[in-house]
Amino acid sequence: MRTRGGVCYPRVGGAGDVCFQKKRKKDFAGERCVCRKRNKISPETTTGRERASSSSSSTASVDLFDSLPDDLLILILSKLSSTANSPSDFISALITCKRLNGLALHSLVVSKASPKTFVLKAKNWSESAHRFLKLCADAGNVEACYTLGMIRFYCLQNRGSGASLMAKAAIGSHAPALYSLAVIQFNGSGGSKNDKDLRAGVALCARAAFLGHIDALRELGHCLQDGYGVRQNITEGRRFLVQANARELAAVLSSAAASGVPMRQLLTWTPLPHPHPHPHPQLGHLTGSGCPLLSDFGCNVPAPEVHPANRFLGEWFAARDGSPGPGLRLCSHVGCGRPETRRHEFRRCSVCGAVNYCSRACQALDWKLRHKAECAAVERWVDEEGDGADGDGPVNGGDDEMAEKKKKKKKKKKKKKTTITVTVTELENAGN
Structure with missing residues (x-):
């Protein structure tokens, strides 16, 4: 029997048959007839095997997951x-x-x-x-x-x-x-x-x-x-x-x-x-x-965890030979993955010019993790296509090393010129 809540009363018996008891009683004519009456079954009278079979049959017929809101x-x-x-x-x-x-x-x-x-x-x-x-x-x-x-x-x-x-x-x-x-x-x-x-x-x-x-x-x-x-x-x-x-x-x-x-x-x-x-x-x-x-504290700290979006960018362009397009470059920091959207958008290292970065933060991290062991001053020339013309200058905010060398040469020339002037004056005074 199924109630409104969807729960069935357990049936007794291996095959689910209802037990009946045959009783004989007399009819109006005084003859005996067979009467089929349902037996009342209590939990005390049912065996363990019967209760297990009844519970398994009820569980199979009802899915409790469906009753969850x-x-x-x-x-x-x-x-x-x-x-x-x-x-x-x-x-x-x-x-x-x-x-x-x-x-x-x-x-x-x-x-x-x-x-x-x-x-x-x-x-x-x-x-x-x-x-x-x-x-x-x-x-x-x-x-x-x-x-x-x-x-x-x-x-x-x-x-x-x-x-x-x-x-x-x-x-x-x-x-x-x-x-x-x-x-x-x-x-x-x-x-x-x-x-x-x-x-x-x-x-x-x-x-x-x-x-x-x-x-x-x-x-x-x-x-x-x-x-x-x-x-x-x-x-x-x-x-x-x-x-x-x-x-x-x-x-x-x-x-x-x-x-x-x-x-x-x-x-x-x-x-x-x-x-x-x-x-x-x-x-x-x-x-x-x-x-x-x-x-940077000088501590032996590991590299910071890369964000999933930046890791996706790195894998995306690595599968395309590491080039986002003709003449475009990727940020040299391995944990970034950002590409250029136009030529010479990112700035190069002010010392070697071999690496380029989308931001000063990427330059600082890459310097601490990798580039400080590789960076070396190199004589750089502007190519025919105007490489570096659209750059933003040094990433670390300092002057270019080539500019510093030119300044040093100018200072040396000024010193030499001053020395020559003094020498000529002394000669004139000595002649008078």
Whole structure:
């Protein structure tokens, strides 16, 4: 028998037959007839095997999952998506059944998806992945807005849509999106050199730095040091650089403590083997191996974790022979992946000219991790196509080394000229 709640009373008997008891009674004519009456069965009279068979039959006939309300399932799926450590953690819920597939794509679920849910590989990019990111972005997920915006702006060359998605994420106080928009403003990406807006880039960088973005802190410090888009303030710029280093070291130490890495290996100070070959002209006394706090701490810290969007950009262009287009170059920092949108958009190293960077923050990180062991002064010439004509000068804010050599030669010439003048005067006096 089935009740209104959908629960069946258990049937007794292996085959589900109802037990009957035959009784004989007399009819009106005095003859005996057979009467079939249902026996009353109590739990005390049923055996264990009969109860097990009855419970298994009732469970097979009723699916308790169907009785769960949708609101409860959406809440559970929201918790799952917000704590997912990989895309497979969330996709496994999608392929479970048709009902979970529909509820897992609810706007309340995808709007809370964790950043690790959108860790995509460039080789696995497809229209379905594009639609999934678009669905999450439309639901208001700022991480999906930023990831899809970076892919559209740099990979798919859809500048307007990509910039609007990053702006949507920036409105939601997404620090990487604010910093990416600042880099676009500094370089005039997607437009001409005249489309640069240094003041807007500094404002976006300041907002991202306020939210604790380390690269934005470092970029803002260099801007203040060099007076790039803002009034020059060397002391304040140096303070931002030290704060960026402190935050970077704190992030490494916290992650090391969580993973169980010994602190002694990270806190052992190893001074830089050689000072920067091209220090800032006004801050030369602060560089060197004297204070680890002002030289990136000198600690053996690992490279910071690369954002999934930047890793996607690197894989995307690596699969295309590392060239975003004819005459275009990638940022030399391995953790960036940003390409040029026009020729000579990025600036080259002021010493060797062999590497180029989209920002001062990328230059500082690449110098600390790799380039300081490779950088060497090289005599550079401007090629026939005008290589370097659209550049923005040195990345680290200092003068070009070739310009310094010319200044030294001019000083030597002035000294020689003064010496000759004095000698002629002495000869005239001696003749008189």
